[in-house]
Amino acid sequence: MLFNMGESNLIFYIPPILFGIVALAFLLLWHLKVTPAWHWGAGFAQTSAGFVVSTFLPEQFLAAFASGMIFIGAAYCYGSGLLRHFRCPTLRKQRLMFVAAYSAALAYLVYWEQSLVAQLFLTDAGFALLLGWAVWVVARKASRPIDIALVVTSCVVVLDSVTRTVFFTFFTNSSNDFSDFANSLYNLEVTITTITICMFFPFTALAASATAAIERHRTAAERDELTGLLNRRGCWDAVQTDSNGGALTGSLIVCDIDHFKHVNDTYGHAAGDLVIQGLAKELERIIGKLGCVARFGGEEFVAFLPNSSVGQAVGLAETLRTCFAIEDWSKIGVRHDVTVSCGVSPVSPGETSLDNAIDRADSALYAAKNAGRNRVASKDLETVVDEVSLSSRSKRAQLTLLDDSGSEQELIEIIR
Ligand code: GH3
Ligand code: MG
Ligand code: MG
Secondary structure (H helix, E strand, O other): OEOOOOOOOHHHHHHHHHHHHHHHHHHHHHHOOOOOOOHHHHHHHHHHHHHHHHHHOOOHHHHHHHHHHHHHHHHHHHHHHHHHHOOOOOOHHHHHHHHHHHHHHHHHHHHHHOOHHHHHHHHHHHHHHHHHHHHHHHHHHOOOHHHHHHHHHHHHHHHHHHHHHHHHHHOOOOOOOHHHOOOEHHHHHHHHHHHOHHHHHHHHHHHHHHHHHHHHHHHHHHEOOOOOOEOHHHHHHHHHHHHOOOOOOEEEEEEEEOOHHHHHHHHOHHHHHHHHHHHHHHHHHHHOOOOEEEEEEOOEEEEEEEOOOHHHHHHHHHHHHHHHHOOOOHHHOOOOOOOEEEEEEEOOOOOOOOHHHHHHHHHHHHHHHHOOOOOEEEOOOOOOHHHOOOOOOOOEEEEEEEOOOOOEEEEEEEEO
């Protein structure tokens, strides 16, 4: 079926120009390391080239074969972009085998059968199958709205290919001559659907990639890489957001592993890292749901418990201390007990930042270290001893009461 427009019509220039611009944008983002993969840029660049070759290359057989190969290359790259975006296995071997089988069939249909209808059927079906395969794999992984939009627009591109294949192969009397392609109704339909519905695909891919990049950078700025806990800045932001910048209430725990240099020096830095991760896990398990737990640096951690009394905070710190002290580190080669000391302080009425409470908890921690380590210390303990609730695993607590100057005044033992 021929359409009387001719390849000189301006509309045929629009898809290669639009996809060329999108490809440049993606390649620039990849160069700037905003998107980790080059596949989107390569996919859109191939789509742009595919339109130029199929419509404007004068050598018909070469145009049919080359454009068929370029479009399957684009489908491969889109699939890689999707699989990497959703952190799925890239299925490289299987998908490359599909491309190899497709290439052989394309060469046969173009150079042996010399059938335009069969070549277009294969190109569309191959494109839809290869891209649809990746969409199928990633579909259940999409949860953010922009990721769902990316899956939906990818589906639209697949459906567009399938619909066109079925329509032009089975319901129209299309010309089978390669020289008729540039002026065919098929070529016009591809051009129009590409300019309209299919253009949503690159823009959602762009938005999804940008959203993922922003989230990656936010995580890097707010989270500690070794433990996944908040870092100092992330903790500040979380506390400020929760309190709306107003006065804070609650208690604060600062904890530090005892004689950690010895762990590093004896068992190596990697073993030390695992011990730090172990403490982070315990903090998250025991305190995580009740407040904000952060690694402030080295092997020093801070936990802010909004609306908790010092007694409750001391009880939790004591639970942490005892659970950590009985942990078995032999599986990572550390053959002695590792303990932790904690300092606890309330946030004073009217305080809008944690700075002063951290200073007070720090001096309590210092006193706990001086008093022999492996203990919880607080200046405010005398008034709250009755409140201290111990977990079923830690029926005995050794708590250090500090005087006004911050030095140890009394060792309090609680046995319940
Ligand atoms: P203390 O009982 O007084 O706390 O003694 P300590 O040996 O634990 O002394 P300190 O808390 O000052 O030790 C901090 C050590 O932690 C020094 C540093 O080499 C080590 N460290 C800091 N960050 C890391 C890390 O990310 N991984 C490992 N493995 N070690 C770290
Ligand atoms: Mg230490
Ligand atoms: Mg330290």
